[in-house]
Amino acid sequence: MNRLLRLLTIWLFCLLPELARASEGAGTETEVGKTLSLWWVSFFVLMLLAIAILPLATPHWFHPNRNKLLVSAVLGLPVLGFMLYMAPHKVLHTAQEYVSFIILLTSLFIISGGILVRANLRATPLVNTAFLAIGSVLASFMGTTGAAMLLVRPLLSTNKERTKKVHTIIFFTFLVANIGGCLTPLGDPPLFMGYLAGVPFSWTFRLAVEWISVVGFLLLLYFIIDSIMFAKEPIAALKRDQLEVTRLAVSGHWLNIPLLAGVVLSVAFLTEHVAPFPVREAVLIALALASWFGTPKEVRQGNNFTFYPILEVAALFAGIFATMIPPIMILEARGAELGVNSPASFFWATGALSSFLDNTPTYVVFFSLAKGLGVPEGAVGVAGVEQTLLVGISLGAVFFGANTYIGNAPNFMVKSISEEQNIRMPSFFGYMLWAIAILIPTFLGVTFIFLRG
Numbered sequence: 001m002n003r004l005l006r007l008l009t010i011w012l013f014c015l016l017p018e019l020a021r022a023s024e025g026a027g028t029e030t031e032v033g034k035t036l037s038l039w040w041v042s043f044f045v046l047m048l049l050a051i052a053i054l055p056l057a058t059p060h061w062f063h064p065n066r067n068k069l070l071v072s073a074v075l076g077l078p079v080l081g082f083m084l085y086m087a088p089h090k091v092l093h094t095a096q097e098y099v100s101f102i103i104l105l106t107s108l109f110i111i112s113g114g115i116l117v118r119a120n121l122r123a124t125p126l127v128n129t130a131f132l133a134i135g136s137v138l139a140s141f142m143g144t145t146g147a148a149m150l151l152v153r154p155l156l157s158t159n160k161e162r163t164k165k166v167h168t169i170i171f172f173t174f175l176v177a178n179i180g181g182c183l184t185p186l187g188d189p190p191l192f193m194g195y196l197a198g199v200p201f202s203w204t205f206r207l208a209v210e211w212i213s214v215v216g217f218l219l220l221l222y223f224i225i226d227s228i229m230f231a232k233e234p235i236a237a238l239k240r241d242q243l244e245v246t247r248l249a250v251s252g253h254w255l256n257i258p259l260l261a262g263v264v265l266s267v268a269f270l271t272e273h274v275a276p277f278p279v280r281e282a283v284l285i286a287l288a289l290a291s292w293f294g295t296p297k298e299v300r301q302g303n304n305f306t307f308y309p310i311l312e313v314a315a316l317f318a319g320i321f322a323t324m325i326p327p328i329m330i331l332e333a334r335g336a337e338l339g340v341n342s343p344a345s346f347f348w349a350t351g352a353l354s355s356f357l358d359n360t361p362t363y364v365v366f367f368s369l370a371k372g373l374g375v376p377e378g379a380v381g382v383a384g385v386e387q388t389l390l391v392g393i394s395l396g397a398v399f400f401g402a403n404t405y406i407g408n409a410p411n412f413m414v415k416s417i418s419e420e421q422n423i424r425m426p427s428f429f430g431y432m433l434w435a436i437a438i439l440i441p442t443f444l445g446v447t448f449i450f451l452r453g
Contacts, residue, residue: 032087033333040079040326044361047075047323051316052356052406056428065311072319080322090325096277097196098321101360102314103281104192105145107263107288112146113305114256114295119154120246123162125226129219131155132171136180136215140187142260145309148177148410153303154248156421161241164229166425169418170434171222177410178402179214182207182394186264188408190354190363190397197367198383199390201267210395210450214442221438255294262287313409317360324361331368340366341373343451346392351400351443355407355435363397392451399443403435404428 050071054062061067083091121127131151138147155172159165181187184204185195191204266283340349346366353362370389375381382390401408405415405428415425426434 031333033329033331036326036330038330040082041330043075043079044320044323044327047072047319048361050075051320055406055412065308065315068312069315069318072315072322076319076322079325083325087325087329090329094321094325097193098317100196100277100281101189101192101317101321103284104186104263104267105143105189105313106310107284108143108146108186108260109149109310110288111256111259111263111291112142112150113300113303114259114291115150115250116299116302117150117154117248117250118246118302119158119248120160120244121158121248122245123159123165123230123241125223125230127158128155128168128226129223131158132175132222133215133219135172135176136219139176139180140183140211141264143186144177144181144188144408145410145413146260147180148172148414149303151176152414152417156418156423160421161237161244162230162233163237164233165423167222167225167229167434169414169423169425170431171218171225173411173414174402174435174439175215175218175222177414178408179211179218179399182211182398184264186267188398188401189360191394192267193360193364194367194383194390194394195267197364200382203382203390204394207391207394210391210446213449214399214446217442217445218438256291259287259291309409309413320361324364327365328368331365332372334372338369340369343388343392344447346370346389347396347443347447347451350393350396351403354397354400355403359397359401359408363393366393366396388451395446395451399439399446403432403439405431 054071062071080091131154135147135151138150142150152169152172155168156165159168178188182191182204185192185199185201187204191199195201263284266280266287340346350362350366353359353365367385367390370385370393371383373386373389375384375386380387385393402411405411415431418425425431
């Protein structure tokens with residue numbers, strides 16, 4: 001870490017001339033974006049690379065959230081100091097978005113953690129497919145993180161007698177932890193960022209055709225694969241599965257289900273009909289507190305509930321939100337100079353970064369790029385972005401997050417919980433092979449059918 005700090009000091013020293021040059025042209029935020037050097041994007045790139053590489057290179061050091069926060073501070077504070085001088089209003093606006101983002105995720109995390117689903121059903125292909133289908137729907141309304149954490153344990157319990165179940169966890173990650181969440185801004189964080197930027201809450205409903213096409217295709221494919229795997233199960237495993245069956249039981253739902261509905265209503269209507277900040281956030285905090293104090297402790301204990309995952313998100317995204325300010329301003333000012341200008345190109349460009357980096361800042365960057373292109377005369381615009389481009393960006397950010405373990409926050413969480421139950425999950429590149437074989441052809445189909453314009 002000392003070596004990293006020395007390198008950063010040298011890096012900052014090299015950027016001092018850029019600070020002086022940018023100060024000469026300081027004026028409106030658009031003018032600042034035109035004068036900013038691409039060197040300032042390096043902090044954002046380093047932050048994303050840290051998220052992608054450090055968990056693999058130094059997992060023990062990077063595991064504590066205090067070290068994640070340290071990385072965010074080392075890379076984010078120099079940018080914040082510079083931008084507070086150059087564009088203070090942009091910093092304040094970004095800080096407000098960060099607070100709204102974390103409060104929404106925290107409220108969903110706490111409330112979903114208060115619902116305990118216990119089940120050990122027969123692990124037939126039909127039952128497993130039903131799990132994935134229900135999770136795909138829930139993901140759009142309680143978030144991919146909430147739906148994944150709610151259903152992964154009962155799914156694992158149902159399949160514990162089966163010897164072939166890795167494919168089930170992989171498809172669960174594809175569908176419940178990622179693709180299922182594209183119907184509302186609550187489903188996946190990048191869509192919520194679009195909502196904060198002015199995309200109407202109901203706009204994502206127009207992605208229903210793409211959602212049902214991809215989800216339906218993957219469910220059918222999973223059912224075929226699981227049927228083949230089921231036929232190869234040892235007779236002894238199938239007999240144990242028949243004998244060790246318990247009924248589905250849900251605890252805590254009497255309180256937390258209406259609280260989840262309250263989160264949806266708060267985000268959907270308070271933003272449009274009441275001062276959105278901080279009234280909306282105060283309501284979300286109240287709903288989360290009601291869940292925390294109103295849910296029996298044994299329910300959260302049954303879910304192995306801890307605050308580690310949400311604190312991890314808060315620590316990392318503090319750095320992401322800080323370092324992404326310069327690239328966003330540059331893209332907003334000079335986005336038209338880049339060659340990404342069609343729905344398909346936005347879909348694949350957004351998706352390529354979302355596969356290996358975090359899909360939320362990726363969405364924000366390409367949203368800003370599309371906004372910089374403007375809305376052609378006669379075209380439909382949404383929050384300053386041509387609608388067809390916004391479709392490509394939204395689908396790319398949500399769908400491609402399923403391509404790797406680091407594409408979306410719930411992916412690693414599902415992997416970790418599965419491995420705790422002695423399921424040998426694929427390596428980083430092993431999982432990618434599954435995604436390349438299944439998802440990339442699917443996304444080519446999405447491009448050909450829906451994004452040819």
